[in-house]
Amino acid sequence: MWAIARTELKKNIQDIGLWFWTFVLPIIFIVAFVAIFKGDESASYQEVVTQIIPGYTVMFAFFIMISMVIAFVKDRERGMVARIASTPLPIKDYFIGKWIPFMMIVLIQITVLLTFGVLVYDLALGDPIALITLSLALAFIVTGFGMAMAVLVKTENMGIALTQVIALGGALLGGLWMPVEIMPDYVQTISQMLPQYWALEGYKEIILQDGGVSDIWKPLLILVGAGAAGGILAYAAYPRFLRQSRS
Template identity: 75%
Template sequence: MWAIARTELKKNIQDKGLWFWTFILPIVFMIAFVAIFSGDENTSYKEVVTQIIPGYTIMFAFYIMISMVIVFIKDRDKGMVARIASTPLPVRDYFIGKWIPFMLIVLIQIAVLFTFGVVVYDLPLGDPAALILLSIMLAFIVSGWGMALSVLVKTENMGIAFTQVIALGGAMLGGLWLPVEFMPGFMQTISKAMPQYWAIEGYKEIILQNGTAGDILFNAFILFGAGLAGCVIAFMAYPRFLRSARS
């Protein structure tokens, strides 16, 4: 398990494309949209920063799913999955070994983007314990869903397409681009079915309302439950994934 995790982490560190999607592009989007919306007289600068920094952090966290899909598909097509299946290594350890590096990368991504917000835009962070709890749950859901998607799709292109739908659709409906209260009533109802909604509302509670870990416990629970569902789906779909692996 740990050998798989170390190998995967080393490969990801060397992947320049991953660093672009994880750090450079989100920062470019943050700079652009803060500049655009900070001139709005009806919205305070603090509200703009609090909406955009966490919002784009959440949206781009979901893009780790593309990297996960690529890794799993390559392992399947190169025969790695079949070789591992022929060893005593449990399926659980294989998944955990693959999952740990991506979980760490998302946590680093969140830390870097929030640090950028603090340094450049004086973003208040609020209660550290609450912020860490919510960030761990965010990393858990995106990596859990990434594992599920990785064993369900047949090709990398399918995985990329589904990730775009989840990331962009969730951003639009979950209130990452626009505060939910500005949406029509029916969209506000739909947004509550999106994990992105619970993530952004949790961050707002911490940053704007000085919320504690107890105040965002329900948000964290929703994210954990959704992430756990992704893990369960990944385990259930693994036998089918294994049958499609090249020997």
């Protein structure tokens, strides 16, 4: 398991595209959108930065799914899935080994973006335990979804397209770009079915309402539950994934 994790981490560190998607692009978006909306008289500065920084952090966290799709599909197309299946490594260890580095990357991403918010925009983060717990839950759901998507999609392009639908569609409808309160009622109903909405609600509760872990139990439950569903789906789809492996 650790051999897989170590290898995956080494590969990801060398991937310049991953650095760009994970750190550079989110910071550009945060800087640009804070600059645009900080003059908005209908919202306070704190409301603007609390909407934009956690909002884009949640949105870009979902883009890890692209890297996961690429990693798994490449493994399948190069025959690596079958090759690893010929070793004594249990299937669950294969998945955990692949999952750990992506979980780490998302956690580092969240840390970097929120720290950027604190240092540049005086973002008040609130209870650190609640913040860490929610960030772990966010990293868990995006990587859980990523694993399911990576194992189920037929091609890399299909995975990238679906990730963009989930990340951008979820960002729009989940209130990451603008508060859900200003959206029509039916969109607000849809929002509540999306993990992005619950992740942002959790961050807002911690940052704006000074909430603790007990105040964000509902977002935590939804995020962890959905992430676990993704992981179970990926595990269940493994025999099909293995059959499709070359070699």
